[in-house]
Amino acid sequence: MDNKLKVGILLFDEVEVLDFAGPYEVFSIARHQDSEENLFDVKTVAESKGIISARNGLKIMPDLNFGGKKLGELGVEQDGDSVDDLKDELGDELEDDEGDDSLELGDDSSPKQKNKEEDLTDNQPADKKAKQGNDLENELKVDRSADLGDKQESAHDFDLLIVPGGRGASEIEIHNSRMIEWLKVQSCQVRIMASVCTGAFLLAEAGLLEGKNATTHWSAIERLQQDYPGVKVQSYLKYVDEGEIITAAGISAGIDMSLYLLKKLFNEDLAKYTSRRMEFMGEFS
Secondary structure, eight states: TTTTTEEEEEETTTOOOOHHHHHHHHHHHHOOOTTOOOSSEEEEESSSSOEOOOOOGEEEESSSEEOOTTTTTOOOOTTTHHHHHHHHHHHHHHHHHOOOOOOOOOOOGOOOOOOOOOOOSSOOOOOHHHHHHHHHHHHHHOOOOOOOOGEEEOOOOEEEEEEEOOOIIIIIGGHHHHHHHHHHHHHOOEEEEEEETTTTHHHHHHTTTTTTTEOOOOGGEEEHHHHHHTEEEEOSSSSEESEEEEEEEEETTTHHHHHHHHHHHTHHHHHHHHHHHHHHOOOOO
16 A cells, blocks of 8 residues: 555654564554554654664664755754744745755754753762763664665654654763754654654753643653753643644653554544454553
């Protein structure tokens, strides 16, 4: 089926396994009860080539790597613009550039990033936290120079993008300006962007949650509110739907959110059938 919805699931070192594996399972098996055709084309995507080392040592080879235009290459002024302003400015430029994935993002023209030095769980001095973050990032570096040939393409044209969490999100990638810029660009192109767990911190850092209701893992609720006062942080919810942006609570809540997306995009019967196949009593009403 050429009309399958395209789902991208973001990967990075120290990503929480169930954050991405739960949604991957939901979208990979989703099909109507009377059909053998899957409804989604699901791909994993990472910043660059090479094996990703997830939490607790699980190794994953992503299907795609970052590709597409930088905000500056789309003719958009970055300083001072909100994400909604960027979407308005992009307009025709995105349509004209559709299908061109030959240019990759570069660190040298990434937008200025806020100085975030706070740790998710520790109350340590800021300078010590920053040092620990840098040490962890260096420790997790993987050789991404292997030639993968035609097996790995540049990412483009997702309908849905899932942004998982874990230590990799809240302690490492939150300081990665290339990651943050890529998320900003993707927010202007995808139909829905959804975070799981502390993946919400990456969306917040990119300015995508400003003025919106959002949630995250219960242990990170207070930090999300403190670090991003413009976000209306919600507790005790499995997921929060803000239209183009959806955020889920911790880990397994990503499955609930994904089942809810089946209902939102298709119907409740599909969500119930998929939930039954997975033997998962989800909350997606």
